[in-house]
Amino acid sequence: MQAILRAVIEEYVTTATPVGSQALVERYQLGVSSATVRSILAELEANGLLTHPHTSAGRIPTDQGYRFYVESIAEAVPLPAVEQLMIRHQFGQVEFASEHWFRLAATTLASMTRSAGLATPAKPRDAHIRRIDLVAINERMASLILVLREGAIKQALITLDADEPIDQPTLNAVAAILNERLANQTAMRAEARLATLRDDDRVQSLARRVGERVVKVVRAYDGAAIEEVFSDGLLNVMEAPEFAQSDKLRRVFSALENRAYLGQLVGSVAGAGRVQIYIGHENQPLDMRDVSLVLAPYGRPGRAIGVVGVLGPTRMSYSQAIGTVRFVSGLMNELVDHLYA
Amino acid sequence: MQAILRAVIEEYVTTATPVGSQALVERYQLGVSSATVRSILAELEANGLLTHPHTSAGRIPTDQGYRFYVESIAEAVPLPAVEQLMIRHQFGQVEFASEHWFRLAATTLASMTRSAGLATPAKPRDAHIRRIDLVAINERMASLILVLREGAIKQALITLDADEPIDQPTLNAVAAILNERLANQTAMRAEARLATLRDDDRVQSLARRVGERVVKVVRAYDGAAIEEVFSDGLLNVMEAPEFAQSDKLRRVFSALENRAYLGQLVGSVAGAGRVQIYIGHENQPLDMRDVSLVLAPYGRPGRAIGVVGVLGPTRMSYSQAIGTVRFVSGLMNELVDHLYA
DNA sequence: GTTAGCACTCTCCACCATAGAGTGCTAACC
């Protein structure tokens, strides 16, 4: 029974055509005849794990079938050692900056699984201010550059309606005050420290105003969901035969553009702590009904967390995908550890 | 003759079906009968401006036909005042940071022209170092943050194989030296100034090593082609009926992924100084043969230049596209001027 | 519980006929 479901799924995953009882007995050592297989297939269909495109066609797995498969039957296939080595090598080659790692992760996942690879940068929970810089643009505007201890850099334009025009030396003084008081602080503590600034001194009053903006930027960053999802290899997915009709193809594409939903998924994966799988109709958005996602978090819970994973047709090799995603997330763990140690 | 070509193109652009002589006399005041139109159509076809999908079908423009049209017949249709106002309003709304402008430009172009909108950030010619920051990551690694006067921020990881472990105070001292010597310098001048650093002093020697890296990063940035092309609204293009077959659809998609070629085009547009149009087969890459681009530079020649434009099917409304692209590039000009004034 | 046999159903493909759109050509017209 499970053996047959497994055989159907694995056959369908490779051939992409509905699989009949005959093909099963020919290609798998099931030890029974096609007639027996047929009755079992009928049973699996009654349980909602398989369907029929039409009467005289073979069976294809339903989303429920895949769900049962990944939970009870499939074992993660670990990535072959050779490829593990190759990937490690690639990560070693790349410019040693976390900015590049998550992109490389997506690219790697894409080429290893022949699906679309997804990855987000590692995002800290409560960011710490590292350094504040102010650069004059003109007499009333300045560029605020905010470096966070966790590696992210935020930039904002500030308009200062001061009575007198602002020059760079003033800005430097303001920045010095802010750096002294806010360095290594979270948004909350930074806010408290701003309260001690006096309003009757021009520079201090400017510093307070800029400081409030800084806190706002940090807060926005803390509060923001992981929004930046980098993807690569969408073309792999588009080549799958199930997307031969152009409307389905369009749907896949708009699925990947659906950053809102991806962001939401990424959020729950980050919370879950291990590989999560979302299959076809389990995704609410209609665009997503034809695709599955295999996602895993990486990083250090409570400090910085990101997500890597793949997006492919529901007919994907889940065992392989899980193994590969698991490996890449582990690798990213190591890298983050190395960086934050 | 030109009136007929114009009618064919404008009709085809709106209907997306081959246009016959009868349809032309019905819908356009040409003052002649369908028979006359037919003979003119035959002539236009002999000149290579029109084709036939098959004998009993109407005419469709060739890429040459479009080329002739945009050069000799079409006038740019300026964007209606209402929409100009709306767009200005949107640009006013957005967080006042150039980072967001070019994305908004792409989005705006996409929705206005119902094609894919493209935009690159404004890239300076010879970047000036504004500020250098060093943040310790661990005993051997530091994060280099480099703020350029032109607004860009570059980040790199540095590994310092110093004899003794590196701490943040040391890095601060190094950064102070570098800021003092390199601020407001271009890569070339910065390099010269580094030469005066002495090797026998530990901090100065570190500063020299970091400084060399800084110069390298700035050089890389100066030398890089405009590489970051942001695009939006690809879905608009994918909905065009000419991309109903999924292989064509895939090609459009991979066209937009073809960053190398886009970068190259962007480069020549930046040099050209005005709206440039690339129609279908005029693009070398096969992926690009079904699409046209209307691109325009923005910014200040010699200081900072970026590109905005649209990518759509060859069957696009060039007049409208040119008008819209021209308006948006003009708007971006104003914004850049305002910022760099 | 398993199996062989068989009728049945449905898709896929090739083939064909027809309607319709649009052309090119010719001969007449101003």
Place this chain on the structure above:
DNA sequence: GGTTAGCACTCTATGGTGGAGAGTGCTAAC
């Protein structure tokens, strides 16, 4: 000479038909 009406011709698109083939579900026997 340019323009026009008329007409035969060509090609596509559409829809219907009829096997061939795949695969099922059922039944009866083991």
